[in-house]
Amino acid sequence: MQKPIVRDMFFLAQKSQPTTKDDLNDVRNLLDTFMANRAHCVGMAANMIGVKKRFIVVEFMNMPLIMINPKIIAKQDRYETEEGCLSLSGMRKAIRYRNITVAYEDMQFVRHTQAFTGFTAQIIQHEIDHCDGIVI
Numbered sequence: 001m002q003k004p005i006v007r008d009m010f011f012l013a014q015k016s017q018p019t020t021k022d023d024l025n026d027v028r029n030l031l032d033t034f035m036a037n038r039a040h041c042v043g044m045a046a047n048m049i050g051v052k053k054r055f056i057v058v059e060f061m062n063m064p065l066i067m068i069n070p071k072i073i074a075k076q077d078r079y080e081t082e083e084g085c086l087s088l089s090g091m092r093k094a095i096r097y098r099n100i101t102v103a104y105e106d107m108q109f110v111r112h113t114q115a116f117t118g119f120t121a122q123i124i125q126h127e128i129d130h131c132d133g134i135v136i
């Protein structure tokens with residue numbers, strides 16, 4: 001089910017909790033909301049639909065990739081960039097890394113460790129920041 005986008009900065013500044021199997025309905029809602037906003041959005045975190053749990057969806061190889069309990073376990077090649085966010089207007093400066101390795105679970109809670117580069121890596125870092133209460 002598509003949900004409205006949260007823009008309340010007090011709510012978005014709170015840290016999210018680990019995701020469990022009880023949260024799968026919310027994961028599906030995030031996917032639906034992402035699909036509805038996909039024309040102008042490349043990723044979303046759960047708290048953007050009002051759920052303080054650690055899961056995100058990111059555009060990856062023209063498909064939405066769901067990452068549950070994502071954690072960056074390695075990062076290299078720091079750079080400065082500018083980003084926007086569906087929960088904000090305008091652009092803000094951000095420090096990102098071109099190469100990251102992420103540990104996450106899929107919707108079956110199977111664990112994956114995967115390397116990402118470039119724009120995909122940037123989106124993942126932005127969405128994981130949301131899980132930590134950081135909006136750019």
Ligand SMILES: [Zn+2]
Binds near residue numbers: 084086087126130
């Ligand atoms: Zn954002």
